[in-house]
Amino acid sequence: xxxxxxxxxxxxxxxxxxxxxxxxxxxxxxxxxxxxxxxxxxxxxxxxxxxxxxxxxxxxxxxxxxxxxxxxxxxxxxxxxxxxxxxxxxxxxxxxxxxxxxxxxxxxxxxxxxxxxxxxxxxxxxxxxxxxxxxxxxxxxxxxxxxxxxxxxxxxxxxxxxxxxxxxxxxxxxxxxxxxxxxxxxxxxxxxxxxxxxxxxxxxxxxxxxxxxxxxxxxxxxxxxxxxxxxxxxxxxxxxxxxxxxxxxxxxxxxxxxxxxxxxxxxxxxxxxxxxxxxxxxxxxxxxxxxxxxxxxxxxxxxxxxxxxxxxxxxxxxxxxxxxxxxxxxxxxxxxxxxxxxxxxxxxxxxxxxxxxxxxxxxxxxxxxxxxxxxxxxxxxxxxxxxxxxxxxxxxxxxxxxxxxxxxxx
Ligand code: ASP
Numbered sequence: 569x570x571x572x573x574x575x576x577x578x579x580x581x582x583x584x585x586x587x588x589x590x591x592x593x594x595x596x597x598x599x600x601x602x603x604x605x606x607x608x609x610x611x612x613x614x615x616x617x618x619x620x621x622x623x624x625x626x627x628x629x630x631x632x633x634x635x636x637x638x639x640x641x642x643x644x645x646x647x648x649x650x651x652x653x654x655x656x657x658x659x660x661x662x663x664x665x666x667x668x669x670x671x672x673x674x675x676x677x678x679x680x681x682x683x684x685x686x687x688x689x690x691x692x693x694x695x696x697x698x699x700x701x702x703x704x705x706x707x708x709x710x711x712x713x714x715x716x717x718x719x720x721x722x723x724x725x726x727x728x729x730x731x732x733x734x735x736x737x738x739x740x741x742x743x744x745x746x747x748x749x750x751x752x753x754x755x756x757x758x759x760x761x762x763x764x765x766x767x768x769x770x771x772x773x774x775x776x777x778x779x780x781x782x783x784x785x786x787x788x789x790x791x792x793x794x795x796x797x798x799x800x801x802x803x804x805x806x807x808x809x810x811x812x813x814x815x816x817x818x819x820x821x822x823x824x825x826x827x828x829x830x831x832x833x834x835x836x837x838x839x840x841x842x843x844x845x846x847x848x849x850x851x852x853x854x855x856x857x858x859x860x861x862x863x864x865x866x867x868x869x870x871x872x873x874x875x876x877x878x879x880x881x882x883x884x885x886x887x888x889x890x891x892x893x894x895x896x897x898x899x900x901x902x903x904x905x906x907x908x909x910x911x912x913x914x915x916x917x918x919x920x921x922x923x924x925x926x927x928x929x930x931x932x933x934x935x936x937x938x939x940x941x942x943x944x945x946x947x948x949x950x951x952x953x954x955x956x957x958x959x960x961x962x963x964x965x966x967x968x969x970x971x972x973x974x975x976x977x978x
Contacts, residue, residue: 574916575835577764578945585771585942586783592776600776608776611769612938618759619921620934622752624712626921627911628724629749634868635728636742647966651862654808654962655870656906661804662872662958663905666796666879667898673795675788675880676887679781700903717925718904721911753915760917763945771942785888786943793880793947797873797954804872805961813968820964823851824957831953835945837867838914844956852960854967862966866959867914873951873958874919875909878926885927885936897930904929919951920944 572580592600703722705711711719731738731745775782806817827847831840841864848859882901886893893901908922920941924934 574761574763575833575945575949578767581764581767582771582942582946585768586775588768589772589775590780590783592772593779604773604776608769608773611766612773615759615762615766615770616935616938616941618762619917619937620715620924622755622759623717623921623924624715624720625748626752626756626913626918627717627720628712629745629752630868630913631721631724631911632728632731632745633749634865635725636731636745637728637865647858647861647970650969651865651962651966652869654965655866655958656910658804658808658958658962659870659872659875659906659909660902662796662800662954663875663879663902665800665803666793666876667883667901669792669796669799670880670883673788673792674887675792676785676884679778679785679888680890715924715928717911717922718907718929721907724911753913756913756915756918756921763917767942767945770938774939774942782939785884786939789880789884789940790943790947792884793877794950796876796880797950800872800876801954801957805957808961808965812965815964815968820961821957823847824960826851827956827960828953831956832949835916835948835952836914837871837952837955837959840952840956841867841914844960848960848963852964852967854963855970858967858970859963862963863959866962867956869910870959870962871909871912871914871919871951871955873954874912874922875905876954877919877947877951878905878908878923881923881936881940882926882930882932885939886930886932888939889933889936891932893930900930901926914955916948916952917944919948 705719708723809815827844830843848854904926908925912918912922
């Protein structure tokens with residue numbers, strides 16, 4: 569067992585869970601109740617709790633560390649602003665594609681799932697205006713206690729900027745934050761090591777309860793998600809490259825192959841970063857001065873693939889629970905998924921942890937994560953590939969802009 573990679577183990581977990589779930593659902597419903605009560609449900613609940621446990625400190629440490637780096641006055645010039653604007657814009661476009669496809673394909677319609685015992689807070693879902701007004705916390709400690717992610721993100725970014733402005737004076741805090749960040753990332757790795765068992769329990773529980781219909785819905789969820797990733801890469805990145813960098817998109821995707829492979833196998837933008845930088849410098853001839861700023865920043869805050877997953881998953885879960893989401897709620901999803909993807913750590917599975925925030929923002933039951941969790945690792949591979957492709961695409965556009973500017977000056 570030791571020799572198998574985590575992905576293989578998770579795959580085995582998913583398939584076994586699927587088979588067991590189907591058999592119990594069709595032939596042994598009584599046995600399912602028993603097993604679910606003492607095995608599937610407890611494992612699923614423990615795993616989801618472990619994931620929720622790390623959300624607040626993970627987001628806080630990783631964003632403070634990121635903001636403290638970004639706000640370096642020397643870096644945050646024209647290049648910095650252009651990069652950040654492009655990152656946020658492409659992410660918002662990505663979720664929009666995700667929502668359009670999820671509305672058209674409706675992967676979760678047709679299968680219904682019982683609402684969880686704890687009542688979904690749909691009645692209290694705030695309006696877009698309230699969501700925006702609530703971003704500034706009156707009390708950051710209570711924001712953390714209540715896991716109010718938008719408020720935590722806001723406070724963390726300001727905290728990081730404050731740190732950057734104070735420079736060397738706060739070196740000890742900087743060290744504390746960096747080490748805190750490392751510890752939280754390690755915890756995520758430990759939790760993810762349990763993923764194969766959790767995937768088994770989650771699949772068996774979900775399919776045992778909802779029946780075979782759910783398999784079809786999950787397949788549609790995966791198809792919708794992958795389609796959204798392809799559409800976003802094919803349209804948004806190709807348009808950006810050809811319009812703003814005069815670069816042939818086909819050439820681009822060919823040259824990205826090496827980095828995409830690594831993203832696929834590691835499911836981590838951070839782990840892929842050395843290869844991404846290498847490809848950017850050697851294959852795309854992006855000057856080091858640009859790639860060394862744009863790419864690490866992108867690996868930390870620019871996650872179009874993750875945002876797509878969060879958008880599709882939120883709609884999928886709403887459809888399964890039969891909770892209608894209006895236009896305003898979908899706009900809130902665009903806003904929160906953009907921020908959630910910024911706050912997502914560049915390690916395997918982190919995007920799913922941040923999905924809690926998107927679900928909460930529109931009053932969907934966080935329990936819904938259990939349904940997509942089983943198949944998430946497979947999708948994590950593809951979305952990480954999109955994440956890093958987006959980083960390089962923006963780096964090329966920024967580099968081209970700078971080159972044009974230099975030529976003009978010359
Ligand atoms: N694994 C992704 C990444 O590192 C983050 C995620 O889970 O969505 O880019």
